[in-house]
Amino acid sequence: MTDPSPPGSGRGPGRLETASGLCAGLLIVSNLASTRMVELGPLAFDGGTLVFPLTYVLGDLMTEVYGYARARAVIWTAFLCLGLAFLCLGLTSLLPAPEGWQGAEAWNAVMTLSPRLAAASLLAFLTGSLVNAATLSRLKTRSPGKPPLGRFVLSSLAGEAADTLIFAAVAFLGILDGGLWLALVASNFVYKTGFEIALLPLTLWLARKAKKAEGRDPVDSGVSLSPFPWSWRRGREGSGPGSPA
Numbered sequence: 001m002t003d004p005s006p007p008g009s010g011r012g013p014g015r016l017e018t019a020s021g022l023c024a025g026l027l028i029v030s031n032l033a034s035t036r037m038v039e040l041g042p043l044a045f046d047g048g049t050l051v052f053p054l055t056y057v058l059g060d061l062m063t064e065v066y067g068y069a070r071a072r073a074v075i076w077t078a079f080l081c082l083g084l085a086f087l088c089l090g091l092t093s094l095l096p097a098p099e100g101w102q103g104a105e106a107w108n109a110v111m112t113l114s115p116r117l118a119a120a121s122l123l124a125f126l127t128g129s130l131v132n133a134a135t136l137s138r139l140k141t142r143s144p145g146k147p148p149l150g151r152f153v154l155s156s157l158a159g160e161a162a163d164t165l166i167f168a169a170v171a172f173l174g175i176l177d178g179g180l181w182l183a184l185v186a187s188n189f190v191y192k193t194g195f196e197i198a199l200l201p202l203t204l205w206l207a208r209k210a211k212k213a214e215g216r217d218p219v220d221s222g223v224s225l226s227p228f229p230w231s232w233r234r235g236r237e238g239s240g241p242g243s244p245a
Helices: 015-033 053-066 068-094 104-111 115-142 149-172 178-198 200-214
Strands: 037-040 043-046
Touching: 015 053, 015 068, 015 200, 043 178, 053 068, 053 115, 053 149, 053 178, 053 200, 068 104, 068 115, 115 149, 149 178, 149 200, 178 200
Parallel strands: none
Antiparallel strands: 037 043
């Protein structure tokens, strides 16, 4: 039976609102953690890479359960939250520190990203997440009723490829030599997609539970896949089994 109430209605925060908050929070945390390098066996990368793929897992779940339009709105909200975080950290670093406090230089070095790195993070997340959501939505529209495993994998590959290439190009192209730049792209892409694939059993289980709890499984027939949220056609959230009328 389809629940006539909108997602998030009822007691306490809804599942979509919870996922939205987690997506924005994990995005900000991953960028703060990126200032710390870590080493796991033969792999060395920034700490943010350990957390960042979770934002794509949440993106898959939101697109699968609530449709592209709602996932797109969450992606833009997380993007704006990250931009605001960068702005606040940058402005804080410009303010004078009280006399006698010895941590100002260390704080600025760790907490303040260069404009180039900030731009790379923002553009990469926005583009990659929208590609991920749009790819999943289109695959589901073409094969309604099929299990989500294949579209989860293919959408993650497309989204992470766009994210990794844009971030590496904006942040490091012209700084690193060609071989090192390609190694950076390859290692980040392999790790992030491998992380998501390893979490697929959990992602599939969460998707089933959320669909059952929400009473919805929308197919985005007739929904614009434009990256801009203001292009959402009102009343065309998605059709198909379990989607609201």
